[in-house]
Amino acid sequence: MVDTTHSGLTSVDRVALVGLVVAIYGGILSTINSVVQVVAYRKDRADVVLKVRSNMMTTSDRRYEGMKLTLVTATNRGKRPVTIEGFSTKLLDSRTEFLLMDIRPPIPCEITEGKSVTAYVNEASANREYVECYYVWDSVGRYFRARMVPWPRSLWSRFRRKYFPVLREKSCD
Numbered sequence: 001m002v003d004t005t006h007s008g009l010t011s012v013d014r015v016a017l018v019g020l021v022v023a024i025y026g027g028i029l030s031t032i033n034s035v036v037q038v039v040a041y042r043k044d045r046a047d048v049v050l051k052v053r054s055n056m057m058t059t060s061d062r063r064y065e066g067m068k069l070t071l072v073t074a075t076n077r078g079k080r081p082v083t084i085e086g087f088s089t090k091l092l093d094s095r096t097e098f099l100l101m102d103i104r105p106p107i108p109c110e111i112t113e114g115k116s117v118t119a120y121v122n123e124a125s126a127n128r129e130y131v132e133c134y135y136v137w138d139s140v141g142r143y144f145r146a147r148m149v150p151w152p153r154s155l156w157s158r159f160r161r162k163y164f165p166v167l168r169e170k171s172c173d
Contacts, residue, residue, distance in 0.1 A: 047078035048111075050146035052134055054123065068123040072100065074136045074144065075116040083110045083139040087119040092132045092149065092157045100134075108139065132157055 009017070056069045076082050085108050087100035100119040103109075109117045119134075132154055135145040147154060 044079050046076065046080040046082045046138070046142075048082055048084075048136065048138070048144040049075050049077050050134060050136065050144055051075065052146050052148065054128065064120070070121040070123055070126065070128070072119040072121065072134045072136075072146070073116050074111070074118075076111040076113055079113050081110050081112045083108050084117050084136050085139050087134070087136050089121075089126075089134050090132045091130045092153070093160050094130070095161055098126075 051073045053071045053073070054068075056071050057067070058064045058069070072087060074084055074087070087103055087107075089098045089100065091097070100121060102120040104118055104120070107117065111117055128148075131148045133145045133147045133149075135143050137143050149157075
């Protein structure tokens with residue numbers, strides 16, 4: 001004779017049901033823990049954001065008197081410090097890249113959480129309509145970009161650089 005309760009479940013069925021509930025509960029807890037760990041990892045890493053501001057003028061610095069400037073600012077949004085090694089720009093449909101040299105504070109520069117470093121570009125010597133992106137790189141070799149054109153145009157430019165090696169070189173002068 002099988003021992004049944006008023007619900008019609010045997011003791012073996014009850015043990016299996018309790019085991020299933022505990023397994024589901026454990027699966028939910030481990031999933032939540034995994035999501036929390038991924039979020040914590042993403043917050044803990046270095047995250048450099050580039051901001052590009054055009055048509056800037058200064059009144060307090062004689063070096064830039066009467067010049068319109070483009071400011072490229074790299075800010076560390078992450079918790080880990082990052083050592084910025086350089087600033088550069090990539091032109092559309094061209095294999096030429098230009099190194100930005102007027103940078104404050106001087107590079108290599110370690111930026112901690114919330115700190116920034118800025119490159120100054122004279123707009124008279126740079127054709128903004130040909131700039132595909134500005135980018136910085138750190139001491140580990142990671143690149144952080146600020147795209148200046150929509151992604152389809154950037155993709156077309158990369159395609160042309162790769163498969164059509166002889167392209168009309170656009171100068172920044």
